[in-house]
Amino acid sequence: xxxxxxxxxxxxxxxxxxxxxxxxxxxxxxxxxxxxxxxxxxxxxxxxxxxxxxxxxxxxxxxxxxxxxxxxxxxxxxxxxxxxxxxxxxxxxxxxxxxxxxxxxxxxxxxxxxxxxxxxxxxxxxxxxxxxxxxxxxxxxxxxxxxxxxxxxxxxxxxxxxxxxxxxxxxxxxxxxxxxxxxxxxxxxxxxxxxxxxxxxxxxxxxxxxxxxxxxxxxxxxxxxxxxxxxxxxxxxxxxxxxxxxxxxxxx
Numbered sequence: 001x002x003x004x005x006x007x008x009x010x011x012x013x014x015x016x017x018x019x020x021x022x023x024x025x026x027x028x029x030x031x032x033x034x035x036x037x038x039x040x041x042x043x044x045x046x047x048x049x050x051x052x053x054x055x056x057x058x059x060x061x062x063x064x065x066x067x068x069x070x071x072x073x074x075x076x077x078x079x080x081x082x083x084x085x086x087x088x089x090x091x092x093x094x095x096x097x098x099x100x101x102x103x104x105x106x107x108x109x110x111x112x113x114x115x116x117x118x119x120x121x122x123x124x125x126x127x128x129x130x131x132x133x134x135x136x137x138x139x140x141x142x143x144x145x146x147x148x149x150x151x152x153x154x155x156x157x158x159x160x161x162x163x164x165x166x167x168x169x170x171x172x173x174x175x176x177x178x179x180x181x182x183x184x185x186x187x188x189x190x191x192x193x194x195x196x197x198x199x200x201x202x203x204x205x206x207x208x209x210x211x212x213x214x215x216x217x218x219x220x221x222x223x224x225x226x227x228x229x230x231x232x233x234x235x236x237x238x239x240x241x242x243x244x245x246x247x248x249x250x251x252x
């Protein structure tokens with residue numbers, strides 16, 4: 001166990017830490033996500049997923065041979081009850097480097113000028129700005145805190161609302177390889193992340209978005225939770241199915 005882990009109290013969450021570390025290591029090995037000398041921009045939303053992602057990437061630096069540089073980025077969507085200061089204070093207490101970018105993306109997405117789904121427009125604008133900032137900061141990789149459950153939910157969202165079979169990839173290049181998005185938590189269950197975050201006393205920062213908890217993603221999450229209660233093997237089967245696609249048995 002690294003000095004970073006001991007200093008920040010990981011002994012209280014040893015079981016969750018071991019699972020988390022093993023699954024992040026598995027994702028890293030499968031996709032060679034981070035390589036020697038990489039400058040990695042980490043998207044920090046203020047939720048348990050992004051805080052856990054930053055923690056594990058920082059902790060791994062102290063004990064693995066691959067050396068890389070981390071830069072946290074928080075895109076503030078501009079709501080009145082902004083959590084940017086809370087996020088910045090926590091990151092400072094953890095010695096994380098963080099850049100906070102103030103925007104009006106959330107307000108615009110919920111205004112009369114937007115005829116699209118608010119979540120869709122806000123997400124698109126935030127991602128575009130994240131890519132721009134990463135390039136300005138000399139980062140060639142962007143690490144996002146999406147986990148196994150996010151990938152499954154995205155699959156169902158695309159099937160139900162866009163008529164496509166698609167999800168978020170653990171490793172995906174953009175702009176001819178200039179920027180690569182990585183998701184080191186792709187093999188990790190949300191429940192393990194939640195347990196780890198609580199055990200580590202990570203802050204629970206309230207989401208100021210007016211549609212938080214009432215999105216299409218939340219509806220899909222509730223649908224899937226009902227399935228998982230009926231049969232706990234369904235989660236794993238759904239996740240594995242995304243890499244076992246039999247195209248001969250799909251419509252053309």
